[in-house]
Amino acid sequence: MDMLLKLKAFVVTADTGNFSAAARTLHTSPSVIMKRVDELEWDFKTTFFDRSTRRLTLTDTGQSYLTHARQLLRSYSDMVSGAILNPGTIEGPIRIKAPAVLIRQGLGDLFIRYRAEHPLVQLEIIASDRGGNPAEEGFDISVGMDQMTYPDVVEQVIRPFPRLLCAAPAYLARCEPLLHPRDLIHHPCLTFSLAGSIWGFNSPEGRIEVDVRPVLITNDEGYLCAAARDGHGIIQLALPIVADALQAGQLVPVLEDFALVERWVKIMVPTARLELTRVKLLFDRMAMHLTAARDEGLFPESH
Structure with missing residues (x-):
C-alpha cells in the first residue's frame, strides 16, 4: 500500500x-x-x-x-x-481528454447522461487540445486533432474540423487589403498556442506556409475571439468558436480563396482499455455522437 x-x-x-x-x-x-x-x-x-x-x-x-x-x-x-475478473462490469474510473470546444458542443452532455445510466463509473475529464499518445499519458479515451498514429492505440477518424481565418471589419478597414497568405506577415496575428506561428493554406499552386507575426498567444479560444472582435488582429479559430461573431457581423472571413490546411477530428483509445466494457461503451457512444454531429451540421463546412 x-x-x-x-x-x-x-x-x-x-x-x-x-x-x-x-x-x-x-x-x-x-x-x-x-x-x-x-x-x-x-x-x-x-x-x-x-x-x-x-x-x-x-x-x-x-x-x-x-x-x-x-x-x-x-x-x-x-x-x-473487479474489472479484471468481471470485464463486463460497468463500474470504475474512465480518464478522458477532449478539446473544450467539443465538450461544450455536446460531449459534456453525453458524459452526464452516461454517468446517470452508470452511477458506479467515475469520469475524469481533461479539457485539452494538446495531442499525445493516450496510452503513455494514461488516458482511456482521447479526442482531438492529433495527426500522429500510435502503436497499440485504436483510432476512428471522424472528419476535418473546420477552422476559419477572420478579423473585425473595423480592423480590415484601416489596414492594407489581404490578397494572399504571404500578406499576413505584415499584420498582427492572434494565435492559439498549440497552433503555433506557422499557418498553412491550400492554393492552386499547392500548400503555402506562412510564418506569421503573433502579437497575442494564448490557449483561451474565447479570449482570442474577443480580441479579434475588438480589432486587435487576425485569428484562425474553430468555426464553432467564431460562429456567433460571424453571424453578428463582428468578424468577417478573410482570404476565402485560400483554405486553411485541414485538421482531422479523431477519437483514440489504447487497445488494452477496449477490453473493459465501461471504456468500450463510452468510446462507441462518443464516436457515434461525433459522427452524428458531423452529419447534423455541428461541424459546418468552412469556405
Missing part, C-alpha cells in the same frame, strides 16, 4: 506540476507528498523531477517511469473494482 501511495503522489505531482497542487488533489499536505516522491526516488535510485525551477519538470527518467506508474495505478484500480 505504501508503494501505491508513493506512485499516486508521483503521478499527481507530474500532472499538477507542484507538490502543493498535488496535496490539494490528494487531500493531504505538501510535505507528505514531497516525502512520498522522495522515497519513491530513493526506492528506484533515480530522480524523477528537476527541482531547479518553481514548477517541477520531469526528467527523462521521470517521464519514462510516469507511463509505467499510470499503468500500474490503473491496473490496481481495475483489480479493486
Whole structure:
C-alpha cells in the first residue's frame, strides 16, 4: 500500500506540476507528498523531477517511469473494482481528454447522461487540445486533432474540423487589403498556442506556409475571439468558436480563396482499455455522437 501511495503522489505531482497542487488533489499536505516522491526516488535510485525551477519538470527518467506508474495505478484500480475478473462490469474510473470546444458542443452532455445510466463509473475529464499518445499519458479515451498514429492505440477518424481565418471589419478597414497568405506577415496575428506561428493554406499552386507575426498567444479560444472582435488582429479559430461573431457581423472571413490546411477530428483509445466494457461503451457512444454531429451540421463546412 505504501508503494501505491508513493506512485499516486508521483503521478499527481507530474500532472499538477507542484507538490502543493498535488496535496490539494490528494487531500493531504505538501510535505507528505514531497516525502512520498522522495522515497519513491530513493526506492528506484533515480530522480524523477528537476527541482531547479518553481514548477517541477520531469526528467527523462521521470517521464519514462510516469507511463509505467499510470499503468500500474490503473491496473490496481481495475483489480479493486473487479474489472479484471468481471470485464463486463460497468463500474470504475474512465480518464478522458477532449478539446473544450467539443465538450461544450455536446460531449459534456453525453458524459452526464452516461454517468446517470452508470452511477458506479467515475469520469475524469481533461479539457485539452494538446495531442499525445493516450496510452503513455494514461488516458482511456482521447479526442482531438492529433495527426500522429500510435502503436497499440485504436483510432476512428471522424472528419476535418473546420477552422476559419477572420478579423473585425473595423480592423480590415484601416489596414492594407489581404490578397494572399504571404500578406499576413505584415499584420498582427492572434494565435492559439498549440497552433503555433506557422499557418498553412491550400492554393492552386499547392500548400503555402506562412510564418506569421503573433502579437497575442494564448490557449483561451474565447479570449482570442474577443480580441479579434475588438480589432486587435487576425485569428484562425474553430468555426464553432467564431460562429456567433460571424453571424453578428463582428468578424468577417478573410482570404476565402485560400483554405486553411485541414485538421482531422479523431477519437483514440489504447487497445488494452477496449477490453473493459465501461471504456468500450463510452468510446462507441462518443464516436457515434461525433459522427452524428458531423452529419447534423455541428461541424459546418468552412469556405
